[in-house]
Amino acid sequence: MDFHNTNDAVTRRIQAFTDRLAYLKSNDLYFYNQPVQEILPGMKVRVNGREMGMYASYSYLGLVHHPRIDAAAKAAVDKFGTGTNGVRTLAGTLTIHTELEETIANFKHAEAAITYSSGYATNLTVVSTLMGRGDYVFSDKLNHASIVDGCLMSGAEFRRFRHNDMAHLETLLKNTPADVAKLVIADSVFSMDGDIIDLPKMVELTKKYNAWLMIDEAHSVGVLGKTGTGIEEYFNMYGAIDIKMGTLSKTIPSVGGYVAAKQEIINYFRHASRAYIFSAALPPAQAAAANEAFKVILDEPWRIERLNENTKQFINGLKSLGFDTMLTETAIVPVLCGEDDQAFAITRECQHNDVFVLPVVSPAVPEGLARLRATVTAAHEPSEIERAIDVIGEAGKKLGIIK
Ligand SMILES: *Cc1c(COP(=O)(O)O)cnc(C)c1O
Numbered sequence: 581m582d583f584h585n586t587n588d589a590v591t592r593r594i595q596a597f598t599d600r601l602a603y604l605k606s607n608d609l610y611f612y613n614q615p616v617q618e619i620l621p622g623m624k625v626r627v628n629g630r631e632m633g634m635y636a637s638y639s640y641l642g643l644v645h646h647p648r649i650d651a652a653a654k655a656a657v658d659k660f661g662t663g664t665n666g667v668r669t670l671a672g673t674l675t676i677h678t679e680l681e682e683t684i685a686n687f688k689h690a691e692a693a694i695t696y697s698s699g700y701a702t703n704l705t706v707v708s709t710l711m712g713r714g715d716y717v718f719s720d721k722l723n724h725a726s727i728v729d730g731c732l733m734s735g736a737e738f739r740r741f742r743h744n745d746m747a748h749l750e751t752l753l754k755n756t757p758a759d760v761a762k763l764v765i766a767d768s769v770f771s772m773d774g775d776i777i778d779l780p781k782m783v784e785l786t787k788k789y790n791a792w793l794m795i796d797e798a799h800s801v802g803v804l805g806k807t808g809t810g811i812e813e814y815f816n817m818y819g820a821i822d823i824k825m826g827t828l829s830k831t832i833p834s835v836g837g838y839v840a841a842k843q844e845i846i847n848y849f850r851h852a853s854r855a856y857i858f859s860a861a862l863p864p865a866q867a868a869a870a871n872e873a874f875k876v877i878l879d880e881p882w883r884i885e886r887l888n889e890n891t892k893q894f895i896n897g898l899k900s901l902g903f904d905t906m907l908t909e910t911a912i913v914p915v916l917c918g919e920d921d922q923a924f925a926i927t928r929e930c931q932h933n934d935v936f937v938l939p940v941v942s943p944a945v946p947e948g949l950a951r952l953r954a955t956v957t958a959a960h961e962p963s964e965i966e967r968a969i970d971v972i973g974e975a976g977k978k979l980g981i982i983k
Contacts, residue, residue: 609924611931611938619644623959625936632934633964635954638830640911641802641883642959649833649872656868664861668850672861680862680871681838687809687874688826689818690840692847695862695870696855699798699827700726702837704733705855706825707765709848710792711736715761718752720744720777722770724796731765743770746781753789762791768811769799772945772953774908776804779811783820794823801877802831803910808877808884828862831877834870836862886958887911890965894956897969902982906951914940915952915972917981923950929975935968 585591604610618626623642625634643649656676666672677695684693696702707730711717715736719727722743731738739756741749749764756762764786766777777795786793797810805813810826812818823845828836839849850856862870877883891911898905904916917923923939930937930952941950952972956965976982 604924608928609921611927621959622961622964623957624964627936630934632931632936633960633968635935635937635956635968637955637957638799639833639959640799640831640887640955640957641808641877641880642957643802643831643873643876643883644833646833646873646876648876649869652872653865653869656864660864662865663863666860667857668861669857674861674864674867676864676867676871677861680867683871683874684826684838685840687878688824688840689809689812690824691843692845693838693840694846694849694853694856695828695836695838695867696853697836697859697862699796699825699829699837700729701855701859702825702827702839703727703730703796705730705853706794706823706839706849707731707763708734709853710734710794710823711761711763715763716756718749718762718764718791720766720770722773723765723767724771724798727765727767727796736763743773744775744778746778746785749782750785750789753785753791756789758790762789763794764791765794766796767799768795768797769803769910769912771799771912772940772951773906773914774799774910774912775906776800776811776814776909779815779817779820783817792822793820794825795821797824797826798830799910799912801826802884803887806884807881828866828870828873832870832873834866834873836866836870883958887956890956890958890960890962893962893965894954894969897966898972901969901973901976903972903976911956913954913956915954915976917950917952917979918948920947920950922979922981923952925979926952926972926975926981929978930968930971933971933975935971937972 614627616625623634624631664672681693703726711734713735717731717736718739719731721740739752800810802808804811824840826838828834895905906914920941923941927939937952937954940953
């Protein structure tokens with residue numbers, strides 16, 4: 581390589597990656613970053629000229645190309661153009677932003693909401709704005725990377741509790757000085773495992789130990805609760821969470837992130853959080869699409885029923901073949917494979933049979949727990965789900981993952 585220094589640590593790290601990628605590609609085990617050519621009805625996509633069933637999308641309610649949402653985005657372009665050319669605080673705020681924030685606040689049963697340019701940026705900025713040196717944050721071990729990064733960036737004391745283990749969380753809280761500021765933070769639905777945080781117990785503990793509670797609802801909006809509003813509805817605990825964070829890029833077919841909370845907290849973020857003050861406002865089309873999508877979810881509750889039926893069919897089908905789907909109760913369905921190479925190999929078999937799934941390997945998950953992380957949506961047809969189960973089953977048998 582003709583880098584500056586052919587033997588420093590950076591060069592060696594890049595070289596190690598280069599070698600790993602070359603190995604995967606030469607063995608036809610690399611399926612990341614594939615461009616989708618076309619999005620077709622029924623959660624199908626065209627990739628490399630072939631029509632495939634898509635089982636890696638977070639479009640849980642199948643809202644991509646919803647006519648109302650596409651129309652709202654187009655109308656916003658006609659009205660406002662394509663960019664905001666500034667930050668919200670200065671020239672970037674449009675009426676569509678304030679409408680969107682009102683819609684989110686209503687949807688989340690909160691007093692107010694604030695939006696940012698991505699979910700990742702939202703977690704970084706919100707955790708690091710709330711917490712600082714001398715404060716304590718308590719984070720589930722399987723929390724999303726953006727939460728971990730926000731905790732580290734905050735400079736607060738960082739404590740991690742075992743996954744969904746409320747007894748461990750209590751031990752950590754008990755061993756913290758009573759008079760310091762504390763924040764407990766967790767995913768609502770875990771992005772690699774599909775299981776749900778024990779919110780009732782977590783609320784009890786945060787009350788008992790006088791801690792703030794923040795929940796990341798990236799995978800629960802449109803998924804949990806009878807009307808899809810998320811984890812508070814699911815547990816019948818509206819108003820229990822101090823800071824409800826979410827993304828506009830999963831169930832909501834747009835991009836961006838948000839927080840819903842009490843008015844004073846949102847006002848504070850609007851004037852103190854750096855991702856709001858120093859980064860451009862959401863583009864008009866994306867804000868309008870998100871605004872319409874929240875309304876569509878409430879107007880079309882049948883989508884949530886469909887999602888629940890499809891989820892049941894998919895999980896039960898895989899389980900009955902002998903797969904270990906871990907603790908999932910939601911549309912995120914891990915299919916345990918074991919070693920990384922097994923997960924890559926089953927992916928190849930599925931992809932060759934027009935089932936678009938992807939593997940999750942270490943370090944994203946612990947070594948030996950490599951898996952397919954498949955997702956099912958309201959837009960899949962039951963007959964297509966049956967076909968995907970068959971394909972994954974055949975591949976699993978061939979590789980000895982199931983008998
Ligand atoms: C996807 C995701 C995010 C990041 O959201 P983006 O809008 O994609 O940046 C944050 N938290 C969790 C749990 C996620 O799954």
